[in-house]
């Protein structure tokens with residue numbers, strides 16, 4: 444039995460591809476290619492074709508992808524943008540950074556935006572919707588897009604956790620006006636720091652994001668707008684190119700691990716598993732998240748057994764004192780904050796480790 448299962452293992456991930464990564468980084472450094480060079484271009488083209496969009500603009504974070512998507516779409520003061528509270532705070536802060544107003548709605552059993560609650564949140568000021576694909580599962584985009592079209596709203600997909608996920612055959616980041624991805628180390632496709640990408644089929648949005656990431660500079664001598672420093676480093680792009688080639692295999696392995704968890708944890712009445720796979724949703728399991736009774740005790744028990752888990756956001760975003768969002772009342776979201784726990788989930792986990800985690804969860808609920 445393994446006596447330690449880490450929640451993430453960046454070192455092992457690096458060791459497994461060390462030769463290839465070291466060689467690629469050395470090559471970049473020898474070439475002196477640092478900013479917006481061939482590795483960045485290759486990465487953008489590869490991601491665009493991987494998800495099936497015309498344009499992919501690399502940036503320095505998923506947060507900037509969200510901000511630039513809203514800015515490029517003209518969202519600003521006086522506008523309302525609908526998203527969820529049960530997400531990473533960037534899905535909300537991007538709205539505030541555009542001086543627009545966030546409107547937060549409930550999520551459903553799959554932890555994602557409850558499309559049936561969407562229409563009642565729309566007002567004459569509503570301009571956009573940000574569905575968040577939490578844990579690597581997409582939202583019901585058929586319903587969301589139908590409502591968006593009916594009310595003439597922009598949709599920006601927060602795909603930060605869902606590269607490779609699909610809903611009814613459509614890839615995350617290819618459905619709305621723009622898709623936003625993160626390559627932060629904990630993400631399914633990751634670099635050694637921060638990185639992000641905006642994807643779109645709209646050439647104007649792509650052009651605007653390209654300007655915004657580099658201080659509005661169209662050429663060395665022409666500045667078309669005020670912008671930011673938000674480029675993906677060429678060195679990070681070289682690493683991402685290597686890892687992107689492994690992504691389909693890594694997704695396959697994540698889904699395999701999820702299936703083992705699903706099968707072997709199904710008989711514990713005190714926990715609720717993430718939604719089972721079905722024909723419409725192709726989930727990539729960025730995270731494997733349970734709803735668990737006695738969640739905090741389970742966390743402590745697993746820690747004692749050497750299993751690292753994660754309790755993300757024990758305080759819902761709309762209760763965070765610095766965010767001025769406490770006027771939202773979201774009982775299901777508030778309940779989730781007390782119940783959710785993420786089990787270890789990454790391709791490098793062995794079946795033996797997965798079984799160990801499962802046995803420990805069983806041990807906790809059977810009182811061993």
Ligand SMILES: Cc1ncc(COP(=O)(O)O)c(C=O)c1O
Nearest residue numbers: 504505506531533534603625627
């Ligand atoms: C759902 C969600 N949205 C947005 C982001 C922001 O991405 P980044 O950390 O690259 O800015 C993240 C990642 O942390 C995320 O999980």
